[in-house]
Amino acid sequence: xxxxxxxxxxxxTVTGKKLTVTCSQNMNHEYMSWYRQDPGLGLRQIYxxxxxxxxxxxxxxxxxKVSRKEKRNFPLILESPSPNQTSLYFCASGIGTGKNIQYFxxxxxxSVL
Amino acid sequence: xxxxxxxxxxxSVQEGDSxxxxxxxSDSASNYFPWYKQELGKRPQLxxxxxxxxxxxxxxxxxVTLNKTAKHFSLHITETQPxxxxxxxxxxxxxxxxxxxxxxxxxxxx
Numbered sequence: 001x002x003x004x005x006x007x008x009x010x011x012x013t014v015t016g017k018k019l020t021v022t023c024s025q026n027m028n029h030e031y032m033s034w035y036r037q038d039p040g041l042g043l044r045q046i047y048x049x050x051x052x053x054x055x056x057x058x059x060x061x062x063x064x065k066v067s068r069k070e071k072r073n074f075p076l077i078l079e080s081p082s083p084n085q086t087s088l089y090f091c092a093s094g095i096g097t098g099k100n101i102q103y104f105x106x107x108x109x110x111s112v113l
Numbered sequence: 114x115x116x117x118x119x120x121x122x123x124x125s126v127q128e129g130d131s132x133x134x135x136x137x138x139s140d141s142a143s144n145y146f147p148w149y150k151q152e153l154g155k156r157p158q159l160x161x162x163x164x165x166x167x168x169x170x171x172x173x174x175x176x177v178t179l180n181k182t183a184k185h186f187s188l189h190i191t192e193t194q195p196x197x198x199x200x201x202x203x204x205x206x207x208x209x210x211x212x213x214x215x216x217x218x219x220x221x222x223x
Contacts, residue, residue: 033211042119042159042202042215050209057208058115090156097209101147104156 002027006105008089013081022082022107023091031094031102032074033058034066036087043090049074050097075107081112115140115207119214126193127222134217136147136203145206146179146186152199160201161188169192193221 004025025032033048035058049068063085065077065087074093077096078085089108094101116139126132136146147162163170163177163186170177174193179186187204190197203214 034214040122040215044212045210045212048209056209059212101211102159104158106156 002103003037004091004093004105005102006089009106010055010109011059012111012113014091015082016080017080019078019110020039021078021089021091021110023074023105025070025074025091025093025103027093028071029095029103030070030071031096031101033089033092033094034074034076035090035092036060037090037107038087039047046076050068081110083112084112086112114211115143115205115212117203117205117212117214119203119217121217123218123220124165125220125222128193128195129194130189132193132197132219132221134188134201134203134219135185136205136214137183137186138186138205138212140205140207141181141184143207143212146177147206147211148175148177148188148206149202149204149213150199151202157202188208190219193219195221196221197221 007022021105030051035043044060047066049055057092092101119136144165149157150160151157155216174191200216200218203218204211
């Protein structure tokens with residue numbers, strides 16, 4: 001079954017404590033991306049990756065890091081989380097340049113206290 | 114960069130009526146326009162898309178129209194049903210990025 005898997009689904013943490021949200025896809029997609037979803041703001045892109053070892057900033061990259069060492073995995077790293085990073089996060093994957101983003105993960109709800 | 118505006122933010126219709134959601138984009142280089150449906154507590158799912166060389170596309174009760182000159186595109190849902198209730202997002206593809214609108218919450222009342 002084609003899927004994008006995110007973990008954890010829910011996370012409560014404290015300011016400054018490093019965390020990683022994992023994302024894995026089994027469709028051999030070149031393109032992967034992270035979004036955050038906030039009420040009234042829609043989905044905003046954090047980082048994306050066109051292929052292994054190729055990553056680029058989206059619209060709201062501050063405070064986040066990513067890596068793409070393998071095609072299937074695209075972890076999101078918050079080195080020093082702050083309360084304004086409390087949000088719902090989605091990982092997504094697609095073919096090619098991102099024009100065919102068809103698969104989203106189930107989402108990770110993060111609360112930073 | 115690209116900016117996508119979406120209206121209305123909320124839309125209530127009676128079951129069986131039609132619903133129309135409109136989006137405008139700013140960058141004429143954008144050439145791919147997908148629509149996503151997000152049910153409560155679920156992930157966004159692609160429901161229909163249109164490319165810039167096409168003016169209209171239809172899939173059963175949903176259709177999307179694109180006006181490249183005016184830089185706007187619309188989602189049309191006919192014969193709405195309660196299960197159409199969800200948040201709908203438009204998006205525009207620009208270079209390597211997909212820029213989303215802020216969403217429309219559609220409520221279909223029985």
